[in-house]
Amino acid sequence: MTAARTALVIGGGIAGPATAMALRKAGIEATVYEAYASTAEGVGVTLTIAPNGLNALKIIGAYEAALGIGQPLNRGQMYDGFGEKIGEFPGLEGLPPSRGLWRDTLCRVLHETAEAQGIRVEYGKRLVDVEESPDAVTARFDDGTTATADVLVGADGIRSTVRRLIDPKAPEPSTTRLLNFGAAADIAVPSDRESSYFVFGKRGFFGYWVQPDDRTAWFANLPNDRPLSSAEARKTSKADWLARLRELYADDKPCSDILAHTEAGDLVVLGSLENMPKVPTWHRGRMVLVGDSAHAPSSSSGQGASQAIESAVQLARCLRDLPDPQSAFTAYEGLRRERVEKVIDRGNKTNNSKTMGSFAKAMMKLMMPIMMKTFLNPEKTLGPEQRYLIDWDAPVTSPQTAAAGS
8 A cells, every 4th residue: 555646746846847757657646836837947057967866767767858968977077277187086887977967958858758757737836835634735826726635745946835834943045155157158168078077266166068069068156255145146247247257267277268158148147056954854744855855965966956866766665665654754764864965965065175275276186196096086985876776666665674775
């Protein structure tokens, strides 16, 4: 007997459609409710789907769709602003390459794949409240409509309404001093097409890779005197931000060339990077959190989307195999919390490296060969994350013995 036959999935970003597809595979009818009128066209910059995320996409039937929109990235290369190589993180032996892609494109493709599988997505449905009974949960939306199901899944992101309804004292995201920008430049800078590049510039951090269309996808993390919300950052025009970026990266190679070939209209201005503290309560009653609403690692981890898709699959397994929502949610949290919190910790450490001073950068360059053989060894650092496999067919028998691959 499954813990649920129907589910309301709140949020239509990455975690929402992924969760609905996983639940459908588990035999649970799920409907996605998205607050906005459409998918996130033009929202967000680049992201990476790691090998573990690709494995989770295979389970829900979205793997081929993701391959069709992503750039294979087999390694990461680190440089200083003078164009001198600092170090390299090779892809792990035996694993497929990660895929670099745009967040809004991934959202669109996941929506299309979910709808092709027969999953209904309702737009313009902003959740405002929830009512629970012993046997069901009802969502109330700001347009006055309601929907009822056996369980409700909060896949509504870092500023989750469902998280607040589960626990009114839940922490809120905090902002860092790193401003976040991105775009695609009309230039193909010299590169290894299967590498992502990370430049520790004189004044800021810069990442890029060259796309199949010969444009260079890039993002910049720029230290600022104080955090800026996205609304505050957008009070400054894109043209003014681009002029400032060109000035601050003028001495960094190849950042200056990439920015020179970027149009102001293409610039995505996101404000400060946000960190989500570890969330103490993931579920209550018939409500549960998945993806960034429960665990939002920094984008610096390269694992945010992959961890969200993994959680969608593990939640579906638990609801499939356990007899009631509470035991299913407890098993799900037991499978996920330790893993995602390790990713969060690593992402925070990476954020700190982006604000290093000139002396620290020089020391990093000198010590990198030793570091790569010891505590920054790619297998040791990334192996536990990227080699993680979920065995969909393994039964979850109890919260204590929930089965996951490794």
